[in-house]
Amino acid sequence: MCKVDGKTKLTGIIGYPLEYTLSPVMHNAAFQYMGLNWCYLPLVVEEADIYRALDGLKALNFMGVNVTMPYKEAVMSFMDEMTSYAQIVGAVNTIHIQGERLVGYNTDGRGFISSLQQDAKFDPRGKGALIVGAGGAARAVAVSLALAGSSRIIVVNRTPERAQSLCQLLQGNFPSCEVKAMGMEGDLSGAFSEVELVVNATPIGMDPEKKEVPISTDFLGGWHLVCDLIYKPVETNFLQLAGKRGAHTLGGLGMLLHQGAASFEIWTNLDSPIKVMREALEKELGLR
Numbered sequence: 001m002c003k004v005d006g007k008t009k010l011t012g013i014i015g016y017p018l019e020y021t022l023s024p025v026m027h028n029a030a031f032q033y034m035g036l037n038w039c040y041l042p043l044v045v046e047e048a049d050i051y052r053a054l055d056g057l058k059a060l061n062f063m064g065v066n067v068t069m070p071y072k073e074a075v076m077s078f079m080d081e082m083t084s085y086a087q088i089v090g091a092v093n094t095i096h097i098q099g100e101r102l103v104g105y106n107t108d109g110r111g112f113i114s115s116l117q118q119d120a121k122f123d124p125r126g127k128g129a130l131i132v133g134a135g136g137a138a139r140a141v142a143v144s145l146a147l148a149g150s151s152r153i154i155v156v157n158r159t160p161e162r163a164q165s166l167c168q169l170l171q172g173n174f175p176s177c178e179v180k181a182m183g184m185e186g187d188l189s190g191a192f193s194e195v196e197l198v199v200n201a202t203p204i205g206m207d208p209e210k211k212e213v214p215i216s217t218d219f220l221g222g223w224h225l226v227c228d229l230i231y232k233p234v235e236t237n238f239l240q241l242a243g244k245r246g247a248h249t250l251g252g253l254g255m256l257l258h259q260g261a262a263s264f265e266i267w268t269n270l271d272s273p274i275k276v277m278r279e280a281l282e283k284e285l286g287l288r
């Protein structure tokens with residue numbers, strides 16, 4: 001745990017609930033390794049208190065915070081400035097507190113792309129992707145894939161209207177990327193044959209007992225990389241079944257790590273100690 005004294009600089013994460021967050025472990029290990037007198041705290045905030053909490057962070061001289069469910073969209077209206085990426089995605093997961101100013105970033109997409117490239121050695125440029133889900137994480141993944149040069153993005157969602165609105169957002173910002181919105185019902189076999197990357201951006205699979213999958217694995221094959229944004233369990237039922245069909249697989253732990261590393265760099269202006277952060281996460285999850 002971090003040593004705390006009168007000179008300690010504070011960071012943390014706001015969300016509700018936060019019982020299972022892995023971010024404090026990862027960031028405190030990084031601060032300790034880098035010899036920084038900084039500390040990262042879980043900050044449980046109820047919905048009605050968001051504005052007071054953000055204002056309080058300024059008064060308490062916090063350096064910055066991460067924002068998690070369910071507040072990534074809600075905090076946007078309190079930002080003094082936001083990156084264009086966060087504005088397009090419509091969600092903020094990292095706030096840099098600069099005196100009286102709150103500057104909003106979204107590092108989820110960068111985390112996803114870094115994990116794709118570094119952990120799975122996959123370059124999305126010129127490739128097609130099928131994303132299951134159309135919520136905040138799906139938006140970050142879709143926009144970052146389009147920015148990274150994906151040629152085709154198919155969004156499949158339980159509520160088709162949300163898939164359509166994500167596709168409209170992509171079409172408006174990335175006209176050269178071919179987009180298609182689909183509901184869960186109907187024949188998806190053609191969609192799988194048009195893509196190399198399949199991403200689960202829904203919470204389906206978080207409960208390993210239920211053995212649920214977000215979408216059928218029948219049309220997966222050895223030419224697919226299948227990613228699940230879920231990191232607990234480390235390997236979801238979806239990834240296990242995809243692996244059995246010969247697909248390459250990637251869990252969500254790398255995305256968590258790389259989005260956290262990007263937040264660390266925004267706050268400290270230092271390179272993040274990725275290896276130490278990964279070790280801390282893996283130790284916490286019992287993988288070491």
Ligand SMILES: NC(=O)c1ccc[n+]([C@@H]2O[C@H](COP(=O)([O-])OP(=O)(O)OC[C@H]3O[C@@H](n4cnc5c(N)ncnc54)[C@H](OP(=O)(O)O)[C@@H]3O)[C@@H](O)[C@H]2O)c1
Pocket residue numbers: 069108111132133134135136137138157158159162201202203204206229230231252253255256257259
């Ligand atoms: N690895 C990481 O660093 C990282 C970062 C961010 C998020 N995540 C994970 O990504 C997942 C999605 O997060 P989010 O922030 O995007 O959540 P969100 O905004 O609430 O969106 C959830 C999405 O999942 C769909 N969905 C939820 N329950 C469903 C069900 N029972 N059947 C079919 N579809 C269902 C929703 O469909 P509707 O539109 O029909 O409601 C929506 O598209 C979570 O598991 C989260 O933990 C991981």
